[in-house]
Amino acid sequence: MLPKLKKNQVVPDPNRRHLMAPIFNFPLQGLDILDRKLADVIKDKDIKKFR
DSSP: OOOOOOTTOOOOOTTSOOSSTTTTOSOTHHHHHHHHHHHHHHHHHTOOOOO
């Protein structure tokens, strides 16, 4: 079952290795944990927020 694809659209091959895949091979929950830890460091070191 494939979604309707455009004529120029290709279905990605899961067996093909991509160069960028290892960089983004982490759960997004890890970013939430990192964000919380960085927020604690910012409070401890009294760093102003970047706007």
